Amino acid sequence: MQKFYYFSKTKQKLIQIEYLNKKSILIYILIVSFLCGTTWLTSLLVDHFNTSSKSFASLENENLFLRKQLKNLYNKYHDFDIELAKLRDENNSLRIAANLPPIQNEEFSLGIGGKEFEIKSSLHSADLDNLTNLVEKLSLKLKFEKNQHEIISEKLKNNKLLYKSIPALKPCSGEIGERGFGMREHPILGINRMHEGIDIITDTGTKVYAPGSGVISSVGFRGGYGLTVEVEHAAGYKTIYAHLSKILVSEGQEISRGKLIALTGNSGLSTGPHLHYEVHHEGIKLDPTQFFFDDLVLFEKNDKN
Known part of the structure; x- marks a missing residue:
């Protein structure tokens, strides 16, 4: 039978454990194993946490980048909308020159409106929805202005033909x-x-x-x-x-x-x-x-x- 010892501080020597049975030995082994396992698991969790932290930080950076990109897109579309408004004013001037009534504001109430796009703490699906709606509105505006341009062009073409054709001269002297x-x-x-x-x-x-x-x-x-x-x-x-x-x-x-x-x-x-x-x-x-x-x-x- 294998012998087991422990060090006695009072006696300052190794003392043989004579009555340690197999069950006690098993419990001891389990405790040691548990402590070792806990240490390993803790180490694993720490490593995992560090890895997750790195992933989370990476996602945060990516999120911030995307928000900035969305803001840039919004600002570009906002500037584009301003240019479309100028184009509409020019078209109205051309409509007058072509003897067409100007377009009233209520006929084309598709303004972008709203305040400047803000970089929030997190990116939500609503941000993408807002940008999608913005693109749809601009698409409608472009389609509308294109149609108006065609109307004006056709009218100017007809006017040009009219100016050429209208009997505007006295046909002979006398x-x-x-x-x-x-x-x-x-x-x-x-x-x-x-x-x-x-x-x-x-x-x-x-x-x-x-x-x-x-x-x-x-x-x-x-x-x-x-x-x-x-x-x-x-x-x-x-x-x-x-x-x-x-x-x-x-x-x-x-x-x-x-x-x-x-x-x-x-x-x-x-x-x-x-x-x-x-x-x-x-x-x-x-x-x-x-x-x-x-x-x-x-x-x-x-x-x-």
């Missing part, structure tokens, strides 16, 4: 006759009837110029009108030139403002050399003198473009 536009007594028939244009008194052979761009829709002899030229302009306008002596264009020909189209004469039912000139819009006869503009800079510029 004095406007006393029989103006409206109900008048016919000088030959002697009855009151609608005078659907004006008479420009001039000598035979006076040059007649197109007052606006268009297409020659009709040429030839037309009853009491004599030799006649008819021009279809854009935006529903039409002009008629009657009592001509010579026609210098052909049907279907495209012409621009200032194009020489005919010479005045005395053909048809006429009392003397003159040009009978009419302006129609959407089938309605209009007073041609309302289209004689003193300042033709706008029309000349558009005609050159």
